[in-house]
Amino acid sequence: MRLILASGSSGRRAMLEAAGVPFEAMAPGVDEESAKASLRAAGLAPRDFADALAELKALKVSNRDPGALVLGCDSVVALEDGTLLDKAESKAQAAEHLRLMSGKRHHLYSAAVIAEAGEPVWRFVDRAAMYVRPLSDAFIDAYLDREWDQARWCVGVYRIEGPGAQLFSRIDGSHFTVIGLPLLPVLDYLRTRGILAS
Numbered sequence: 731m732r733l734i735l736a737s738g739s740s741g742r743r744a745m746l747e748a749a750g751v752p753f754e755a756m757a758p759g760v761d762e763e764s765a766k767a768s769l770r771a772a773g774l775a776p777r778d779f780a781d782a783l784a785e786l787k788a789l790k791v792s793n794r795d796p797g798a799l800v801l802g803c804d805s806v807v808a809l810e811d812g813t814l815l816d817k818a819e820s821k822a823q824a825a826e827h828l829r830l831m832s833g834k835r836h837h838l839y840s841a842a843v844i845a846e847a848g849e850p851v852w853r854f855v856d857r858a859a860m861y862v863r864p865l866s867d868a869f870i871d872a873y874l875d876r877e878w879d880q881a882r883w884c885v886g887v888y889r890i891e892g893p894g895a896q897l898f899s900r901i902d903g904s905h906f907t908v909i910g911l912p913l914l915p916v917l918d919y920l921r922t923r924g925i926l927a928s
């Protein structure tokens with residue numbers, strides 16, 4: 731049985747590769763922006779928002795390749811007031827996101843859905859609590875000067891495995907979930923399907 735990662739995320743690819751998972755990566759080719767707009771309009775909770783997007787990506791590729799297992803993922807940042815942050819569109823918006831998160835806790839949800847023959851067969855959503863230390867404007871400017879080219883592809887404007895670690899006083903949850911997928915539950919399921927040895 732083949733496994734396809736329906737994602738263009740370098741962080742997700744790197745995690746599966748490092749874990750020794752045999753897979754092919756394929757861009758999901760979904761119009762995330764319009765999907766996000768309708769999901770926001772529906773007022774979905776962050777967990778359900780991420781789950782719905784992960785399923786959309788998994789089903790899109792599974793319908794193209796029904797004989798494979800297809801893993802779709804999505805990560806969202808939810809502030810305490812319920813605001814969902816997407817990837818920043820500019821350095822200025824990235825600075826705004828960091829100011830919004832400064833000195834507060836937010837949650838990063840990462841959802842995974844596995845589809846087969848055009849149907850979801852497994853799903854898991856995990857959450858990490860992210861405690862951002864108070865960030866000065868000078869720190870934010872210096873951080874973005876150094877990190878913007880990399881962090882622009884990351885929701886929350888940080889790579890936790892990189893200089894993003896400097897933003898936090900505490901993290902409660904899985905490092906894998908922060909990077910972009912609930913890796914250990916995914917590996918559990920892959921063992922039940924013979925993709926990985928038990």
Ligand SMILES: Nc1nc2c(ncn2[C@@H]2O[C@H](COP(=O)(O)OP(=O)(O)OP(=O)(O)O)[C@@H](O)[C@H]2O)c(=O)[nH]1
Pocket residue numbers: 736737738739740741742757758803804805806817883884885886888889890891894908909910
């Ligand atoms: N390397 C890394 N990536 C992160 C981190 N936090 C969030 N991300 C990335 O932020 C992105 C969240 O955007 P998504 O819309 O879920 O995924 P994407 O990058 O658009 O890729 P698709 O799966 O093709 O939609 C993902 O690529 C995550 O891997 C982190 O700490 N490290």
